Amino acid sequence: xxxxxxxxxxxxxxxxxxxxxxxxILNHCGVEVEFPEAQTCCGQPAFNSGYQEQARVVGxxxxxxxxxxxxxxxxxxxxxxMIHHYxxxxxxxxxxxxxxxxxxxxxxxxxxxFLVNILGVTDLGARFSHTxxxxxxxxxxxxLGVKQEPLELLARVRDLNLVELPHAQDCCGFGGAFAxxxxxxxxxxxxxxxxxxxxxxxxxxxxxxxxxxMNIGGxxxxxxxxxxxxxxxxxxxxxxxxxSGVKG
Amino acid sequence: MSAGAKDKTSVIExxxxxLQDDFLRAAVRFTTDRLKDRKHGATExxxxxxxxxxxxxxxxxxxxxxxxxxxxxxxxxxxxAGAEIHFAADAQEASAxxxxxxxxxxxxxxAKSKSMVSEEIHINRRLEEQNVRVVETDLGEYIIQxxxxxxxxxxxxxxxKTREQIKDLFTRDGGQNLGTDTKALVAFARRKLRETFLTAxxxxxxxxxxxxxxxxxxLFTNEGNADMVSALPKTHIVVMGMExxxxxxxxxxxxANLLPRSATGQKVITYMSVxxxxxxxxxxxxxxxxxxxxxxxxxxxQLGDAEFQDVLNCIRCGACLNVCPVYRHIGGHAYxxxxxxxxxxxxxxxxLQGEEFVDLPSASSLCGACYEACPVKIPxxxxxxxxxxxxxxxxxxxxxxxxxxxxYAIAFAKPGRYRLVTRMARxxxxxxxxxxxxxxxxxxxxxxxxxxxxxxxxxxxxRDRFLRMKxxxxxxxxxxx
Amino acid sequence: xxxxxxFQNIARRLGREFPxxxxxxxxxxxxxxxxxxxxxxxxxxxxxxxxxKFAAELARLGxxxxxxETLSALHEGLAALLLELSxxxxxxxxxxxxxxxxxxxxxxxxxxxxxxxxxxxxxxxAHIDVGITGCDFAIADTGTVVLLAAVGQxxxxxxxxxxxxxxxxxxxxxxxxxxxxxxxxxxxxxxAHLPSTMIFxxxxxxSSDIENDLTIGVHGPAAVYALIxxxxxx
Numbered sequence: 001x002x003x004x005x006x007x008x009x010x011x012x013x014x015x016x017x018x019x020x021x022x023x024x025i026l027n028h029c030g031v032e033v034e035f036p037e038a039q040t041c042c043g044q045p046a047f048n049s050g051y052q053e054q055a056r057v058v059g060x061x062x063x064x065x066x067x068x069x070x071x072x073x074x075x076x077x078x079x080x081x082m083i084h085h086y087x088x089x090x091x092x093x094x095x096x097x098x099x100x101x102x103x104x105x106x107x108x109x110x111x112x113x114f115l116v117n118i119l120g121v122t123d124l125g126a127r128f129s130h131t132x133x134x135x136x137x138x139x140x141x142x143x144l145g146v147k148q149e150p151l152e153l154l155a156r157v158r159d160l161n162l163v164e165l166p167h168a169q170d171c172c173g174f175g176g177a178f179a180x181x182x183x184x185x186x187x188x189x190x191x192x193x194x195x196x197x198x199x200x201x202x203x204x205x206x207x208x209x210x211x212x213x214m215n216i217g218g219x220x221x222x223x224x225x226x227x228x229x230x231x232x233x234x235x236x237x238x239x240x241x242x243x244s245g246v247k248g
Numbered sequence: 249m250s251a252g253a254k255d256k257t258s259v260i261e262x263x264x265x266x267l268q269d270d271f272l273r274a275a276v277r278f279t280t281d282r283l284k285d286r287k288h289g290a291t292e293x294x295x296x297x298x299x300x301x302x303x304x305x306x307x308x309x310x311x312x313x314x315x316x317x318x319x320x321x322x323x324x325x326x327x328x329a330g331a332e333i334h335f336a337a338d339a340q341e342a343s344a345x346x347x348x349x350x351x352x353x354x355x356x357x358x359a360k361s362k363s364m365v366s367e368e369i370h371i372n373r374r375l376e377e378q379n380v381r382v383v384e385t386d387l388g389e390y391i392i393q394x395x396x397x398x399x400x401x402x403x404x405x406x407x408x409k410t411r412e413q414i415k416d417l418f419t420r421d422g423g424q425n426l427g428t429d430t431k432a433l434v435a436f437a438r439r440k441l442r443e444t445f446l447t448a449x450x451x452x453x454x455x456x457x458x459x460x461x462x463x464x465x466x467l468f469t470n471e472g473n474a475d476m477v478s479a480l481p482k483t484h485i486v487v488m489g490m491e492x493x494x495x496x497x498x499x500x501x502x503x504a505n506l507l508p509r510s511a512t513g514q515k516v517i518t519y520m521s522v523x524x525x526x527x528x529x530x531x532x533x534x535x536x537x538x539x540x541x542x543x544x545x546x547x548x549x550q551l552g553d554a555e556f557q558d559v560l561n562c563i564r565c566g567a568c569l570n571v572c573p574v575y576r577h578i579g580g581h582a583y584x585x586x587x588x589x590x591x592x593x594x595x596x597x598x599x600l601q602g603e604e605f606v607d608l609p610s611a612s613s614l615c616g617a618c619y620e621a622c623p624v625k626i627p628x629x630x631x632x633x634x635x636x637x638x639x640x641x642x643x644x645x646x647x648x649x650x651x652x653x654x655x656y657a658i659a660f661a662k663p664g665r666y667r668l669v670t671r672m673a674r675x676x677x678x679x680x681x682x683x684x685x686x687x688x689x690x691x692x693x694x695x696x697x698x699x700x701x702x703x704x705x706x707x708x709x710x711r712d713r714f715l716r717m718k719x720x721x722x723x724x725x726x727x728x729x
Numbered sequence: 730x731x732x733x734x735x736f737q738n739i740a741r742r743l744g745r746e747f748p749x750x751x752x753x754x755x756x757x758x759x760x761x762x763x764x765x766x767x768x769x770x771x772x773x774x775x776x777x778x779x780x781x782k783f784a785a786e787l788a789r790l791g792x793x794x795x796x797x798e799t800l801s802a803l804h805e806g807l808a809a810l811l812l813e814l815s816x817x818x819x820x821x822x823x824x825x826x827x828x829x830x831x832x833x834x835x836x837x838x839x840x841x842x843x844x845x846x847x848x849x850x851x852x853x854x855a856h857i858d859v860g861i862t863g864c865d866f867a868i869a870d871t872g873t874v875v876l877l878a879a880v881g882q883x884x885x886x887x888x889x890x891x892x893x894x895x896x897x898x899x900x901x902x903x904x905x906x907x908x909x910x911x912x913x914x915x916x917x918x919x920x921a922h923l924p925s926t927m928i929f930x931x932x933x934x935x936s937s938d939i940e941n942d943l944t945i946g947v948h949g950p951a952a953v954y955a956l957i958x959x960x961x962x963x
Binding site: 005007009011012013014015016017018019020023035037038039040041043045046047048049050051052053054055057058060061138139142143169170171173174175176178179180181182183184185186187188189190191192214215217218219221222 | 259260263264267573574576577578610611612613614615616617619620633635636637638639640641645649650653654656657660661662663666670673685687693695696698699700701702703704705706708709710711713714717
Binding site: 275278279282296299300303306307310313314315316317319320323329333335336337341385386387388391404405406407409410411414430431433434437438441442445446462464470471472473475476478479480490495496497498499500501502504505512515516517518519520521522523524525526527528530531532533534542544548549551552 | 730731732735736738739740742743744745747755757758760762763764765766768786790844846847848850851852855871872873878879880883884885888905906907910913914923924925926927928929930931932933934935936937938939940941942944946947948949950
């Protein structure tokens with residue numbers, strides 16, 4: 001299978017280690033991945049703010065980048081959700097682009113979905129002896145239906161103490177530009193989420209979207225709370241390195 | 249905020265005020281958590297909830313897309329049963345129709361049961377201007393009427409009021425030596441409002457559902473006050489949103505299951521009253537005249553619009569409010585009009601079209617909880633995005649914002665430009681970076697940094713790192729162990 | 730706005746023309762989905778199940794249901810209940826109700842007014858403590874009693890008192906709401922012949938408007954009693 005990585009602009013610029021973790025995990029599972037350089041961003045930030053034309057121009061880079069691949073894997077439920085839920089509509093005025101967009105929908109997966117549902121992998125031989133709580137991304141869960149897959153992966157990590165996050169389904173307040181445009185409301189939401197995280201007593205907060213984690217992590221840090229914030233891929237890789245001696 | 253007053257504030261300003269009100273926020277959290285949990289229990293008990301939702305969606309969507317047929321059928325049958333029908337294009341016409349009836353009857357006291365649509369047309373204010381006394385009889389509505397405020401929740405209008413405040417309001421309305429315990433307060437309201445029921449000239453209600461096959465008006469209450477105001481006074485006026493129709497009684501069974509569970513987690517509403525025309529010739533109990541005022545007020549503008557027609561499917565259950573994280577923190581008044589929460593953020597700009605509501609759809613992180621909770625599956629989150637798009641396309645957003653997104657599109661349209669821009673940003677941020685984070689609250693992103701640390705751009709982008717990783721692999725592969 | 734314009738506007742936005750000839754009946758839109766989901770419509774309980782479920786649901790709502798093997802046992806039960814409540818004034822459905830349920834003897838010791846369609850009725854019934862009615866149907870699934878308005882069977886009797894007593898037969902109980910509609914339709918769906926009101930009452934009146942604190946007996950009755958004569962018929 002020819003697998004491409006859709007890194008997302010957030011991971012590309014702010015969290016390259018997340019992308020690296022994905023690559024190493026997929027390699028370990030016997031999957032070679034490529035990174036087509038034509039990609040920039042899925043266009044969601046502009047789209048959600050109402051700037052559809054701008055979103056189309058930018059999202060076009062994904063149509064150009066992934067045409068030749070069997071699968072596209074992304075570390076973001078939100079960006080993958082953008083493709084699945086809005087790309088057919090976004091590119092419906094041009095039949096050629098519409099066709100590519102529809103194909104992209106069928107072959108793009110969020111990382112945990114790809115591991116569990118496509119590769120059939122849940123046990124990576126990881127060991128992670130920490131208390132962990134998990135925040136599900138709204139778009140991942142609601143637009144894409146990512147609900148069980150991260151939990152299945154976490155369940156197979158040895159020595160991991162998973163504490164359920166109260167009000168896990170409540171949005172963390174990121175919402176892209178919403179976090180800046182309506183920052184007071186956004187902060188109120190992030191503060192509540194941060195308080196719930198703290199209440200779990202977890203050492204590590206894990207999630208499948210760097211937008212959420214950047215927001216919650218940034219709030220926690222501002223509040224002076226020390227919780228380690230990790231993307232699921234980063235946590236799994238570290239667990240694999242501690243578990244079966246996989247070289248990072 | 250006084251009911252009916254023209255409020256020129258923005259949603260940001262109103263939210264700011266709401267976020268300072270700790271009691272309000274605690275009350276909203278408590279109320280919505282409870283209603284949400286109860287809904288969950290009630291839907292689990294029913295089972296196969298997704299199938300019920302789909303049934304509800306199908307029935308409402310079918311009705312709305314054939315509204316010309318079903319509304320006509322409703323009107324014809326209601327007339328057969330003896331009701332008089334009035335057609336109102338907007339709030340003004342609806343008020344005029346009501347006032348016409350009031351004047352004809354020389355009515356001095358109107359008793360109302362809870363009706364969001366009557367608040368939409370500000371009928372209480374119109375009646376008071378004509379020196380007609382109006383009394384709200386739903387307990388929550390009675391409370392906010394005494395306080396001269398708008399409802400803060402579709403189902404439980406007075407959640408923002410403490411029992412002390414309620415006791416004060418009741419005392420001002422004639423209560424004596426009232427305690428703050430619920431029983432005492434309710435006992436006062438029951439006695440006081442019983443007088444209203446018995447002496448009112450006109451009873452006014454909304455309409456939860458109009459049944460087309462019989463011309464019946466169906467009312468749902470837990471208190472029984474809709475029955476009181478529709479049984480005792482000589483005239484009954486129904487104010488009805490034109491989309492609130494169902495084809496048959498069989499369809500009513502679906503709504504009778506969906507609505508109470510979604511609104512409060514109750515299995516069944518306490519009083520479901522099906523009214524078909526005024527009382528019959530030989531009857532004494534019930535009104536002599538039944539008037540139905542059918543209101544458009546911007547609803548018909550959504551018909552034929554693929555993006556927004558489904559908003560008319562709403563059955564006003566309030567489930568979207570109870571799951572909305574934004575509503576949870578800012579409460580109902582911050583939405584600035586009669587309908588709060590996600591449904592309000594969509595309906596208000598659509599119906600009222602005013603400049604003052606252009607920003608309302610921005611007060612959402614688009615988390616999608618509203619769509620998930622809606623018993624008739626209205627895609628409110630998609631509609632919020634569509635409203636934002638229309639605002640941007642019609643140049644009703646801020647110029648700075650439009651310029652920012654244009655720059656984004658230019659920079660991100662080509663990978664080469666994108667690399668250049670991000671490299672420049674990596675350099676420019678250097679003075680602000682401390683320990684991998686940007687904490688400075690300077691600049692346009694201060695909305696973020698005033699309360700959250702922002703990550704600095706990584707020294708090396710992922711795409712550069714990937715190239716290095718591939719290089720390392722090639723090096724390893726070409727170097728046999 | 731005039732009616733024709735109102736409908737024309739709706740029809741045009743939906744891509745149609747509204748028939749201007751008032752007699753032109755548009756064809757009913759085709760429907761595949763009607764009413765409750767199929768699995769729900771197929772759902773049926775037998776006589777005993779309906780009886781038990783109705784009583785249980787009414788109890789859950791804070792009401793009270795009692796089942797009697799014979800009508801005279803029901804009369805004894807009613808007498809005991811009234812003794813306990815000791816109302817100053819009882820309002821009762823008029824017409825044939827008292828005779829049909831043979832309530833004359835039970836009611837004799839009390840001050841009773843029958844619902845007779847006459848001026849001053851509302852003022853009279855404003856003072857009743859207890860209202861005794863029959864019902865036309867009941868619904869097991871939700872503990873609901875269904876009262877259809879008729880001469881002598883006005884809403885005043887069930888709505889105004891503090892206590893509402895329903896004297897009913899087990900054979901009136903249906904499994905779910907949808908069946909009630911079917912039964913009513915068998916009578917007639919002609920709007921002019923439908924009852925002016927059909928009330929579905931599920932337990933006593935309630936509200937949680939004051940700080941989310943549940944309270945019973947806000948405007949309607951604070952107590953609902955269903956006295957059920959198990960007439961054994963399905």
